[in-house]
Amino acid sequence: MLPLAKSSEGAQWALQHLLCFFCSILLSLATLTLSQLDPTYFLRDCSETSGNYTANSTYEANLNTIISRFSTLREFNYGFFNLSAGESPDQVHSIALCRGDMNQADCNTCLSYTATELKRVCPFNKAATAWSELCLVRYANRDLYGRLENDPRACAYNTMNVSNPDQFNRTLSDLLVDLSSEAATSGPLRKYAAGNALAGSGNPGRVYATVQCTPDMDQQNCTTCLQYARDELQNCCYGRIGCRVLRPNCVLRFESNLFYNQTAVPLPSPPPSPTPSPTPNRGNENKATRAVMFVIALLLCWIC
The missing domain is CATH 3.30.430.20 (Gnk2 domain, C-X8-C-X2-C motif)
Structure with a gap:
């Protein structure tokens, strides 16, 4: 009976190692899949001049609100967004832009990833900018809309x-x-x-x-x-x-290679030009005037 017990223990040991081996393969495949989902390009700038926020602060809560909105945007707005959350002095402003050939699903995915990653790599910076493969995300403690700026670049x-x-x-x-x-x-x-x-x-x-x-x-x-x-x-x-x-x-x-989609989401057609008011027919008016004058002249002649 002892040899049988040893054989059973050996089989159990082999089975455990086999399971571990398969688990490691599955884990590697999962890791590979997740890495392939990430955009292939990401460059960021963490502003050191706009101040910092503290963990669990109102500013961070407002920033999290904006980041969470990127994954659930229902208005496509042709890939451009100007968002804000909170009130001064903890208000957060954000400008986001998807490449012009993106559809809404790809745009939302890029913005959500880029904003989340930007906050992770720029912890506690009130202002930061990131450019990824398909989109741009900026946030700051000041209004960004309509301001032509030279930095960061x-x-x-x-x-x-x-x-x-x-x-x-x-x-x-x-x-x-x-x-x-x-x-x-x-x-x-x-x-x-x-x-x-x-x-x-x-x-x-x-x-x-x-x-x-x-x-x-x-x-x-x-x-x-x-x-x-x-x-x-x-x-x-x-x-x-x-x-x-x-x-x-x-x-x-x-x-040197085609990297963009050759068709983009079409913009709406411009509104039709207003229909001009019909121009009065001056020729007909002149004819009518001459006819009236002729009748009046006939009457005057008859009276005379």
Whole structure:
């Protein structure tokens, strides 16, 4: 009987190790899946000049209120949101923007992730900004709406170089100027433009680009912001195969591959022009006047 007992213990030991092995595989797969769900790009700036809040404070509660709203937004608003929560001096303001080709579900997912991650990596900072793969999120203890700001800003580029930098950059510059003009004049709902151009016979053969302003910028401020972005691009991305210039009020990106959706959620049609009032037919009026005068003349002749 003793050998049987030892055999049973060995089988139990083997079974336990087998279960542990399968658990470790499942855990690895779960971890991999979760990591794949995260956006592939995230850059943040934690403001050190706007002060800090304390844990469990009213300010943090207001910030949490805004963050929680991002996952449940019912109004798409073409990917732009201006939110606030609370009252002064603990009021929190937020500006959020999704890339112009995003639908509502992808936009909400990006904003929720980015805002949550921003609070985690900037603990207790009253103001912070984050740019992720598909959206921009800012929050602060001051109103952000309609304010053209120069900071924070960043430039991130692909380390690979193009084979024909001069020709490539001439083509890119012309493309970005055209797209910037299109975005700036796109109206108050969405200031976004995307396009591509043939970059020559070298590598890459074609360049793809997007530019976008937050819609609270008027045409002049959007133009100015994108001009600053193009200037910065020349300084940090010359000859690179891809680059992002990230600013508080606008973003600019180019790549050697198609990275955006070629169709975006359509904007509403403009209201029809008012129908002009019918213009009186002066010819008919003149004819009627002449007829009346003729009748009067006949009567006068008859009387005479």
